[in-house]
Amino acid sequence: MAGVRLSGVTKRYGAGITVLDNIDLEVHDREFMVLVGPSGCGKSTVLRVLSGLEPVDAGEIRIGDRVVNDLAPRDRDIAMVFQSYALYPHLTVFENIAFGLRVRKTPKQELARLVGEAAEVLSLSDKLEKLPRHLSGGERQRVALGRAIVRKPQVFLFDEPLSNLDAKLRVQMRAEISALHKRLQITTIYVTHDQVEAMTMGERITVLNGGHIQQTDEPLTLYNTPANRFVAEFIGSPPMNLMSLTKKDGVFQYAGHPLPFTGNTGAAEPSLDTVLAGIRPEHVDVAEGGGGLPAQVVLVEPMGGETIVYLALEDGTRLVAKIDGMRRFTLGETLMVTFDHQQIHWFDPRTERRISL
Amino acid sequence: MAGARRYRTAYLFLAPAVLVMLAVVLYPFIYNVAISFSNMSLYHLRDPQFIGLAHYKTIFLETEIWGIFGKTILWTAINVVSHLTLGIGLALLLNQEVRGRAWFRALLILPWAMPQYITALTWKGMFNYEYGAVNLLLKAVHLPAVPWLSNETWAFIAPIIANVWLGFPFMMVVALGALQSIPKEMYEAAQLDGANWWYQFRRITLPMLKPVLGPAAVLGTIWTFNNLNVIWLVTNQGEPADKTHILVTYVYKAAFHYYRYGYAAAFSIVIFLILLSFVVYYMRIQKEEV
Ligand SMILES: Nc1ncnc2c1ncn2[C@@H]1O[C@H](COP(=O)(O)OP(=O)(O)O)[C@@H](O)[C@H]1O
Ligand SMILES: [Mg+2]
Numbered sequence: 001m002a003g004v005r006l007s008g009v010t011k012r013y014g015a016g017i018t019v020l021d022n023i024d025l026e027v028h029d030r031e032f033m034v035l036v037g038p039s040g041c042g043k044s045t046v047l048r049v050l051s052g053l054e055p056v057d058a059g060e061i062r063i064g065d066r067v068v069n070d071l072a073p074r075d076r077d078i079a080m081v082f083q084s085y086a087l088y089p090h091l092t093v094f095e096n097i098a099f100g101l102r103v104r105k106t107p108k109q110e111l112a113r114l115v116g117e118a119a120e121v122l123s124l125s126d127k128l129e130k131l132p133r134h135l136s137g138g139e140r141q142r143v144a145l146g147r148a149i150v151r152k153p154q155v156f157l158f159d160e161p162l163s164n165l166d167a168k169l170r171v172q173m174r175a176e177i178s179a180l181h182k183r184l185q186i187t188t189i190y191v192t193h194d195q196v197e198a199m200t201m202g203e204r205i206t207v208l209n210g211g212h213i214q215q216t217d218e219p220l221t222l223y224n225t226p227a228n229r230f231v232a233e234f235i236g237s238p239p240m241n242l243m244s245l246t247k248k249d250g251v252f253q254y255a256g257h258p259l260p261f262t263g264n265t266g267a268a269e270p271s272l273d274t275v276l277a278g279i280r281p282e283h284v285d286v287a288e289g290g291g292g293l294p295a296q297v298v299l300v301e302p303m304g305g306e307t308i309v310y311l312a313l314e315d316g317t318r319l320v321a322k323i324d325g326m327r328r329f330t331l332g333e334t335l336m337v338t339f340d341h342q343q344i345h346w347f348d349p350r351t352e353r354r355i356s357l
Numbered sequence: 358m359a360g361a362r363r364y365r366t367a368y369l370f371l372a373p374a375v376l377v378m379l380a381v382v383l384y385p386f387i388y389n390v391a392i393s394f395s396n397m398s399l400y401h402l403r404d405p406q407f408i409g410l411a412h413y414k415t416i417f418l419e420t421e422i423w424g425i426f427g428k429t430i431l432w433t434a435i436n437v438v439s440h441l442t443l444g445i446g447l448a449l450l451l452n453q454e455v456r457g458r459a460w461f462r463a464l465l466i467l468p469w470a471m472p473q474y475i476t477a478l479t480w481k482g483m484f485n486y487e488y489g490a491v492n493l494l495l496k497a498v499h500l501p502a503v504p505w506l507s508n509e510t511w512a513f514i515a516p517i518i519a520n521v522w523l524g525f526p527f528m529m530v531v532a533l534g535a536l537q538s539i540p541k542e543m544y545e546a547a548q549l550d551g552a553n554w555w556y557q558f559r560r561i562t563l564p565m566l567k568p569v570l571g572p573a574a575v576l577g578t579i580w581t582f583n584n585l586n587v588i589w590l591v592t593n594q595g596e597p598a599d600k601t602h603i604l605v606t607y608v609y610k611a612a613f614h615y616y617r618y619g620y621a622a623a624f625s626i627v628i629f630l631i632l633l634s635f636v637v638y639y640m641r642i643q644k645e646e647v
Contacts, residue, residue: 053545074551086542090564100550
């Protein structure tokens, strides 16, 4: 058992491209850490330097109490599940799972027992003699998991393991992987570009963008207090609405309208002339009359329990609102929009960092 | 009937190809079988008579044939094994991230791109005892000159060298293509499991090359077994004293130097049957594996 710590890790490809820029990341012993970010932000690279498949240009990597910078991949005691599964097509399920044990010259009986156990956990016991090409996508995924868990490593790395599965299977495997972690209690770093996966699976989440860590926090903390504009927009679906407000007569206004806040508006005056206001779709309130910003309904997506309503303000700015599913809307209808002041996230438009008003 | 009408256009399109195949493959084959039962030769060119299996009997009774057969097996085995090892070895090197990889690749394919007979004649020149490049090189490093084309053993080794040179690029290209289609993650997964280079080569690379290199090796075996040009040209038609023949060069000489048409035809059938049983055997093995 071991925690993982990256300190000041920098990775460059060639002279120009800095893929990871001074990364500090601590994953606690037995923790399930999700690393989330858009495609190309360096998630896989974090796993690759951690596993030793790529050397780092600067910084220190610790697994447990060992600095592993100069250790070969095999000596780091890490198992990785690849996005493509990387199963050996010419080997049976048994041999695929047993591969790492055979490399380590595990005695025959021990090997059969360990593979049997792993197969049992993953409900693969009756598939052991099959070749990967005769398995379904979900079964292949499980074989890839089996290959990782059979060695009982100190750390698991997952690189977008569910992205090749269909939506239903993905939800199911999500739960299975979480259950597997509860059972095995092995420190895990799980990479995904899918914020829903991140929110549902992570004990903590690290948001990565452009080779920089944006924020590391528990899922709800991340959702409720995003550290900057990027995190605010990346986490949550549909994404947070962002409006640029300008101060006029000592009050922040949107396109000439004072913002129609409900609730307490008695915040301290900021030293800024403009701010970004972030409002989650579920915190946008609409009414057929009364005060507020007038907005036209341009698209309605009824989901049953709730309805996603896309609105256009008078200047064309789009707003997304998540409304209780019982209400009905008609296209072109004009609604009055109000916001709960307590629920607004404020960002400095220059630094894009979170500020409080 | 509806089926026949439905496929009529398809058959029509196929017809020219089928006709050509019948004319250049099937007809000569049947003709060859026919004259293998006759005494057709320079004496009986116009009036061949049916003599049954007489030629086949001669072939199996000639003691000399078994030596030639053995040599053919040796020739084929040494060549194909060398082609495969050299081809895989070079493909492994070319599959690395080396500078100027494209140049090396082009250079290494060159022997294959040359017309075979030009290469064969060039090698023959290089094996010349007094003026050939090979002996000059040996002399330069103070090694004795080798009687490449006059000694029975050396005269068999010489065409093998020439044919190894000619044949490895094909296997290299095939192996390289197969190597490039093996996903990098398979090696990375193995690396994390602690597998060293040799282990990865044995347990991943070789098995994954097999589906491609297997058929290529079968083709190579057939081509090499039937390779007339190289031996014929490098050894100057089986010199010294017809001691360097493989089956095809022997047949060729029988047919076109000694005009023993019936005999050569029967011999060709024997060669055909040998290769046929080899291919059938290979296909059976392959079917068992799947
Ligand atoms: N071997 C490489 N050479 C050059 N650039 C690379 C290499 N591997 C990855 N990159 C670049 O590094 C960036 C991060 O890649 P990666 O970690 O795979 O992103 P992610 O997994 O988040 O999608 C990408 O812009 C990618 O183009
Ligand atoms: Mg990736």
